[in-house]
Every structure is written in structure tokens, then in C-alpha cells.
Amino acid sequence: MTRFAPGERVLVRRAYPPGHIRTPWYIRGKTGVVERICGEFGNPEELAYGRDGTPKQPLYRVRFLQKEVWDDYAENPNDTVDIEIYEHWLEPAA
Amino acid sequence: MSEHTHDHGHDHDHPHPNQPDIDSEPMGYYQLMGSALGELLIEKGVITADELRAAIENVDSRSPEGGAKVVAKAWTDPEYKARLLENGTAAVDELGIDMPATHLVVVENTDKVHNVIVCTLCSCYPRMLLGLPPDWYKAHAYRSRVVREPRAVLKEFGTELADDVEIRVHDSTADMRYLVLPRRPDGTEGMSEEELVELVSRDCMIGVTLPRSS
Incomplete structure (x- = not known):
């Protein structure tokens, strides 16, 4: 059972821990919409250090409006960026 | 670095460096x-x-021909296209392309939406479908810019999209890999699947250009 469903608005944690993190810096603290659930995968933050990656993490594709990602975004206001983000990086959006 | 001299049509001998060996650096x-x-x-x-x-x-x-066969089949077989968009990994497996480690997401270009692929973190790329990535795909300039000014970057690749087309960038950050399904070019209705394969370039499956029409 995943914590979030497609269509749900989610906030990416604004956190900057050390280590092997697959959540791009530029998307931390931004709000998007769950595009799809990709399945469960070994946690790369564990796998990178030779551990077994458990517990597995649900992986989501989250869609963000570019104009909400970049303050100075100058192209089409409907443009989007889709990013794969593991569940422990997501919180419900207010 | 060693030098050699030889005569190659000049009226003087001059030294020039040997081409370095591929493994000459530590x-x-x-x-x-x-x-x-x-x-x-x-x-x-x-x-x-x-x-x-x-x-x-x-x-x-592996080479882009694998991806091109997938695209051409999707253009000519609507049921295959539906399966490809629903579950890319299973659909390319039907054509003998095995993706053991990652999952394939196929994203479709329409007259309203244009897709482009990047990996801002490193250089994730659908190698089983396209072969090894080009150097520009791995370069910092592409990875940092296409995600924040995609239209400007596409223009540098010679690709100009109408202003009302929505650009959807896909940042390949984890366990998914992406393939763009371009729009079938106008005027290709009479072409066979084999002929269509020839129109599908590597770059149009990354999303930085469009397929040729002939």
C-alpha cells in the first residue's frame, strides 16, 4: 500500500542530508502531482553503501510545473518536468 | 611524449607528437x-x-536501431502502441529487447506535447534500446540546461517547436528509463514498417529533434 495516489499533490522534503541521494537538489521543497506509481525498489541511499536496500521504497513519478520550479522560467507556462522520487522524500502538500 | 620525424610531402622534416594511446594516461x-x-x-x-x-x-x-524498430512498430500497429505505452518493458521484450535491470517508460509526442529526456544526476539512458549515450547527453551543459530552458536547448539542436506546444522534460533519476515515441511524420502513410525504421534517429527518441519525413 502506497502512501500517495496518482493525482495527489505532494511536497518534496527540503532536506540536504549527506550521502548518495537520488532526489535532485533543484526539486527539494517544490510541490507537484503524482503522475504514476512505479513500484517498489531498493533504497539507493542504502544500496550505495553496500547494504541490501531494505526496506524497499515505493517510487513515484511526480509532475511539476516548470514555472513553479524555476522563479525565472521564461518558456511556456504549461511546461512540466517529471521526476522519479522515492516515497520517503515526499510529504502531503498543504 | 615521444616524437618522430618523417617526410610527408613537405620540403622539411619536422617532429610532431604521436597520437596518444587510449590507455596512455594513468x-x-x-x-x-x-x-x-x-x-x-x-x-x-x-x-x-x-x-x-x-x-x-x-x-x-546495442544501437539506436533497436529503439527505431520499436517506434516503427508502434506507428504501424495500434495495439502494439497501446501495450508499449502501458508497459514499455514488456512491449520491447516482445521484440527481443531485454531490459533486466530497469523499467521502460515510453512517452508519446502529440501535436500538443513534446517530450525530452535527461538525467540531471548522471547519465541514465536506455542503453538496451539506444546503445551508449552520446557525449553531449552526459555533459553538464545539457543536463543542467535542458531542465530549465528546454526550448532554448532544442533550438540549438535545430528543433523549433510552436509556442503552444507543451514541453515535458523527464528527469531520469532512479529505476525508470525513458524512450520518446515521436509523432509519425506526415506523408509517410504509404511506407512500410521497414522503411519507417530508417526515419527514426537516436536523437528523436531522446526528444531533441523530430523524425525525418523521408
Whole structure:
């Protein structure tokens, strides 16, 4: 059972821990919409250090409006960026 | 660096440097680690040297033709296209393309939406479908810019999209890999699947350009 469903608005944690993190810096603290659930995968933050990656993490594709990602975004206001983000990086959006 | 002299049509001899050998530079840290790991796995009997060689040969044998066959089939077979968009990994497996480690997401271009692929973190790329990524795909300039000014970057690739087309960038950050399904060019209605394969370039499956129409 995943914590979030497609269509749900989610906030990416604004956190900057050390280590092997697959959540791009530029998307931390931004709000998007769950595009799809990709399945469960070994946690790369564990796998990178030779551990077994458990517990597995649900992986989501989250869609963000570019104009909400970049303050100075100058192209089409409907443009989007889709990013794969593991569940422990997501919180419900207010 | 050593030098040599020879006469090649000039009226003087002059020295110029030899072309460096591919392995003339000292190995970097990760090259050494990779090499050491390979040797250890062979020494411990986990894999054989031939298995390692065959795995490298398999990756090197992949080329954009694999992806182009997938695209051409999707253009000519609506049921295949539906399966491809629903579950890319299973649909390319039907054509004998195995993606053992990652999952394939196929994103479709329409008259309203244009898709483009990047990996801002490193260089994730659908190698089983397209072969090894081009150098520009791995470069910092592409990875940092296409995600924040995609239209400007596409223009530098010679691709101009109408202002009302929505650009959807896909940042390949984890376990998914992406393939753009371009729009079938106008005027190709009479072409066979085999002829259509020839129109589908590597770059249009990354999303930085459009397929040729002839």
C-alpha cells in the first residue's frame, strides 16, 4: 500500500542530508502531482553503501510545473518536468 | 611524449607528437576500482572472464536501431502502441529487447506535447534500446540546461517547436528509463514498417529533434 495516489499533490522534503541521494537538489521543497506509481525498489541511499536496500521504497513519478520550479522560467507556462522520487522524500502538500 | 620525424610531402622534416594511446594516461580511481573488481570476481570464480567479455560485447552491440524498430512498430500497429505505452518493458521484450535491470517508460509526442529526456544526476539512458549515450547527453551543459530552458536547448539542436506546444522534460533519476515515441511524420502513410525504421534517429527518441519525413 502506497502512501500517495496518482493525482495527489505532494511536497518534496527540503532536506540536504549527506550521502548518495537520488532526489535532485533543484526539486527539494517544490510541490507537484503524482503522475504514476512505479513500484517498489531498493533504497539507493542504502544500496550505495553496500547494504541490501531494505526496506524497499515505493517510487513515484511526480509532475511539476516548470514555472513553479524555476522563479525565472521564461518558456511556456504549461511546461512540466517529471521526476522519479522515492516515497520517503515526499510529504502531503498543504 | 615521444616524437618522430618523417617526410610527408613537405620540403622539411619536422617532429610532431604521436597520437596518444587510449590507455596512455594513468588509470583514474574508478577505473582502477572497476578493473580490480573484475579481476577479483574472476579470481573468486563468481564470473568467468568470458562472461565479463560477453556482457561488455552485449552492451556495445546495442544501437539506436533497436529503439527505431520499436517506434516503427508502434506507428504501424495500434495495439502494439497501446501495450508499449502501458508497459514499455514488456512491449520491447516482445521484440527481443531485454531490459533486466530497469523499467521502460515510453512517452508519446502529440501535436500538443513534446517530450525530452535527461538525467540531471548522471547519465541514465536506455542503453538496451539506444546503445551508449552520446557525449553531449552526459555533459553538464545539457543536463543542467535542458531542465530549465528546454526550448532554448532544442533550438540549438535545430528543433523549433510552436509556442503552444507543451514541453515535458523527464528527469531520469532512479529505476525508470525513458524512450520518446515521436509523432509519425506526415506523408509517410504509404511506407512500410521497414522503411519507417530508417526515419527514426537516436536523437528523436531522446526528444531533441523530430523524425525525418523521408
